[in-house]
Amino acid sequence: MVNLGDLNNDIPFDVLSRLPTKYMPKLKCVSKGWNRLISDPTFMKVQSQKREQLSGFFFQQKYQWCYDDITTISYIPVEKQDAELHKTVFNFLPEHVVVLASCNGLLCCRSCFPFHDSCLYICNPLSNEWLRLKWDEPNKENSFALAFDPCQDPIATPTNFKLIRVKQFETDKEALCFSFEIYSSDKGAWRKSEEICKCNNNLYKNRGIFTEGVLHWLTDGDEVLTFNVENELSWLVSVPIPANEFRSIPESCIGDSDGRLHYILVSEYGLQVWFLEDYFESRWSLKLCKTLEEMEEEHSQFLYNLRERVTQRLAVDMEPWIDPLAFKDGPLFCFTIATFHAHFSILEENLCSKFLTSCTQTSSLLHGKAIHAKFIKGSIPHSLYLQNHILNMYVKCGDLINGHKLFDEMPERNVVSWSAMVSGFTQHRFYNEALSLFVYMLRDGTSRPNEFTFVSVLQACSLHESLALAYQVYAVVLRLGFGSNVFLVNAFLTALMRHGEKEEAFEVFEKCLNKDIVTWNVMLSGYLESSCLELPKFWVQMNNEGVKPDCFTFASVLTGLASLGELNMGLQAHGQIVKSGHGGEICVGNSLVDMYIKSQRLFDGLKEKEEMAVQKKQAEVRPVGTLVQF
Template identity: 55%
Template sequence: MELERKKRKEIENFGLLDDDVFFDVLSRLPAKCLLRLKSVCKGWCRLISDRIFIKVQSQTLEPIVGFLIQQRFQWCSDDIKIITHIPVALGSAALQQSVFSFLPDDVVVLSSCNGLVCCRSCFPFSDPAIYVCNPVNKDWIKLKWTKPDKEDSVVLVFDPCQDMVDCSTNFKLVRVRQFETASEDLYFSFDIYCSSTGAWRVSQEICYCSDKLLKNKGIYVGGILHWLTDGDEILTFNVENELSWLISVPVSAAQIESDYQSCIGESDGQLYYVMISENGLQFWFLEDYFEFKWNLKYSKTLEVLEEEHPNFLCNLHERVRRRPTIDSNPWMDPLAFRDGILLIRVCAKIFLYHVETSKMNEVCYVSGLGTYSSYLPTVLPYSLSLVRLT
């Protein structure tokens, strides 16, 4: 306590109070800028590292800085340990594969939310654990993982506007699992971990659904978690009131005569459904949760995409059309979408596609991610945060 009082006194002596112009201006800047400004002087470094400043700055909407991608083996039970960070600004930074080297174990990424990342131990397990961490300041918390299952979908929920207080950072984990009733009906159940209590509990809510989770990760938008299924529906769970329901996707499989691939994501605080098929690349956003109303925001035919990017998408339409309907390794696959940026795999290459400008950047070959496996990789949008966990 004495050390904390001295630190705050030093900040006050530096002339940086809550109502001071420095505090007011700096707290409006994104984390990426503040990380550079910490080196200006010791006073700014102390201010930017202070929990009260971080709490105020966390109200700033942080833009996406990149994607975390980790490949998976299709037939082998072992986990691939390499995690690659793909920066959105490819010209200013190269791919990074040591983002989580500060953790004591090799991990598999599970979820990312407002700058914090949830991971689990790699299989085969020796001391199975779940980690919640902030790669920016290398803070991390280790949680016991009882009854580990490498297929568990565990989603991190962190809202800096609500869950950050002066002395601690609160978060929740939601684990969704599918079970079968005696009458062979399938349903999803939800387990919730609260950092404030340090314990797991089983929610009373269940959701009957015969579909399986696709790409095995949840998207947190407006207090609601969303999971894409391999059917025509999206599983949702309201974290606050613990209610779940199913949302029909904007275009069902019956309406599409060809093979298609899809993913869900977020942009401008809205849930998006991204689909690519013989009909082209489409971006839908959910306008109304109660009426399940979707609006088509962007659409490009395959012919137009090929005309715009002939060096990347040669014979795109013909290759997609000839692709078998059932294929675990499709020719094109939208991997993740956030803030108007789509990470997409085309054959053996990874690209960034900017929706507003139609700009397309080649990232790397799939083999550049560690292995040649392209089977349902885990892909998480990532933004920076100054939030401290310890």
């Protein structure tokens, strides 16, 4: 017979276990029964084991310059392949940091430039909460590990953690041992554990993995150092396959997945992933096995000649590569794969170019400098092709000093080198330098300018008030047979309209046979800046020729018609905006409000402003707070 009390408890248990953890403290106050139920260890375990959606990864690139740390910590979201890197994930901390350890959403960091008063930070990037810890005897070689288990009590003590510092020392008998120092958030102080583990190996990669109440460190001697945080007991676990069974030394790392310790191994036989079943017997089970040929076939664009490189013992670091495979293609995946390959002694030219392109697209100057350093050291084959990629990375990221230095030191230059430097000067408003370099290019005579060079030069002429030079440059463009290039025509039209040469601009416009929407917008913007008298006629011509306007076209036309008081044409343009679906654009909405108010249609202007506010509210992106895992 069913117990009525158990039945009454089963229903609240089922209902409450489906609710988010953040509501539990308030629900404890409903009744004594709910308080006992929510505080029950079984309920807390069920609550904490609910799978959280993975939102992204932290990617840390760190190297040393003299005695200083140069680091970039980026957050890579996994929902979108083409999403941008977020590089300010730790801007809530008082200084730049290096990540030392992580566990279930908590991170341990230290200063990039440790001084005598250096400290450690325990932080949660989602809530921006952080705690400062005193760091006695600061040492960059210290190994730290975090132990944070939400299953203990995710409701009452969400930040109950322990920080463990591992130190290696030598005994009188010349044996190597490990000691453990523990910081507990409950007591707020450091203490030294009495546990000592004898191990003649060094910690490998200096990273501790916490799972099932035990911390793990991989050593360089086919063993895993473990430390039970609660009992403060340590022992050694053997890896599934020792290194002496391979012809070449394999690469390995450890990690946590589904609450179990995993061991990842790369050798001439391929990729193997093991999980630990029994600590005391060192019993492992094989979870995944892929040959090098299978890996190369699935990701041929990145992992070509994999067998040859692995068997030659060119070191592979799998740790930053395993998880980001979900990205498949795109600059972020290329960026991650390139970092994985950066541990090879010789990097392939094709891969380096993809890496530098990724750095340029994500403005990752520090990563680009790192690959440039390998280029200088000879780890990358010297070629003009890669030098141009490095030069383009510098100028696009705004480092014109290093870019110009590289350009001057190049033993050989081609038109790509010159165009990249001229474009960089123009892009960052060094118009004199751009024009001077173009003149020097013509005098040098080793490379003939191409379309990209002329576009940058014409832009510099337009912004530098050098109309005479713009005429001369365009004459060279026509003489070299580039007159049909619409990008060059648009750049020359911009220069003419900017200097008020409307008749000459219209003549060039009429001769252009392959106009695009940018060509029309340049003319409209020019008419708008000088006088709007020709704008209505030009707008009618544009409609008669069947050109599809964009949001910038509508914004210019509405502004011009409002200044001329052409409300009827403005209303017709508003109808086109509604049909084309550009009503949600901010610039178009602002122009509509401006037109109605100038035409003394205040009610319509306020109505349009209210519709803009509603559309803006609907378009807001509300980030979902998910647990960031490593």
